[in-house]
Amino acid sequence: MIEAGSLIRSLSGRPAARNFHTFVINEIGQGIVTGKYPVGSILASDAVMMETYGVSRTVLREALKTLEAKGLVEARPKVGTRVSLPSRWSFFDPQVLSWHFYAEPDRHFYESLFDIRRALETRAAALATQRRTAENIRVMKYWLHQMESAGGDLENHGVAALEIHRTIAETSGSPLLRSVTGIVELTLALALKQCLATGPGDYLSTTLEALTRLVAAIGSADAATATDIVTEVIDLDENRVMALL
Structure with missing residues (x-):
C-alpha cells in the first residue's frame, strides 16, 4: 500500500x-x-x-x-x-496511479483524471459542508498554515494541499469518495512537476488563496460556494498539468 x-x-x-x-x-x-x-x-x-x-x-x-x-x-x-x-488495470489503486507520474504525458488520460476528480471532489465538498465538525475545520486550517509556511517549497506546499483535500474527503463521510485521494495526489504531483520545470509563477499563492476560501465556505456550510471553489482549484491544477503536453 x-x-x-x-x-x-x-x-x-x-x-x-x-x-x-x-x-x-x-x-x-x-x-x-x-x-x-x-x-x-x-x-x-x-x-x-x-x-x-x-x-x-x-x-x-x-x-x-x-x-x-x-x-x-x-x-x-x-x-x-x-x-x-x-x-x-485498477486505475483507482493509488499505486497504479502513482506509476503514471513517470509515464509519457497523455492528454486523454490527463483529461480523464480531471473529469473524475471534478465529479468526486465537488460532491465531497458539498457533503463536507453538511457534515463538518469543529475538529475537521481545525485540521484544514492547520494545513492552510503549513501551506503559508512552506516559503515557496513545492514539496511542502503540495503535501499540505493534499492533506486539505484528504480532510475534505474524510469530512464528506463517504468511504467511496475517499478514493479520490490517489487521483488528487497524482494531479497535484504533475502540476508541481510542471512548476519545477518552468517555475511556479503565481500558482502557489493562487492555490493557497482559493483553498483558504474553500475552507471558509465549508466552515460556513455554503455548499454552492464550496463546489464552485473546488472547481476553481481543480482548474488551476489542470492548467498546470496540461502545460506538460
Whole structure:
C-alpha cells in the first residue's frame, strides 16, 4: 500500500524507504505503466527476474500476485506472466496511479483524471459542508498554515494541499469518495512537476488563496460556494498539468 503523500515527497529526489517486496512491485509495475514491459508481452522467467532484482522466488511470486490483483498481469500455466490490457488495470489503486507520474504525458488520460476528480471532489465538498465538525475545520486550517509556511517549497506546499483535500474527503463521510485521494495526489504531483520545470509563477499563492476560501465556505456550510471553489482549484491544477503536453 502506498502512503499518501509519498509521490509528492519524491519530487525532492529522496528515495522512499522500501523492502524487497515493495521494491519489486514498484520496478515491475512502473515498467508496465511506462511501457518498458509492453501490453501483451510475457515477463521474463522467474530465474531471470530473481537475478535481475536480487530477490528470492518467494518475494518475486508475492510481488507478481500483488500486481495480478491490481490487474496489471495475468499468470497462465505453460505460458508465463503476461502484461494485461490497460482496460483491466485498477486505475483507482493509488499505486497504479502513482506509476503514471513517470509515464509519457497523455492528454486523454490527463483529461480523464480531471473529469473524475471534478465529479468526486465537488460532491465531497458539498457533503463536507453538511457534515463538518469543529475538529475537521481545525485540521484544514492547520494545513492552510503549513501551506503559508512552506516559503515557496513545492514539496511542502503540495503535501499540505493534499492533506486539505484528504480532510475534505474524510469530512464528506463517504468511504467511496475517499478514493479520490490517489487521483488528487497524482494531479497535484504533475502540476508541481510542471512548476519545477518552468517555475511556479503565481500558482502557489493562487492555490493557497482559493483553498483558504474553500475552507471558509465549508466552515460556513455554503455548499454552492464550496463546489464552485473546488472547481476553481481543480482548474488551476489542470492548467498546470496540461502545460506538460
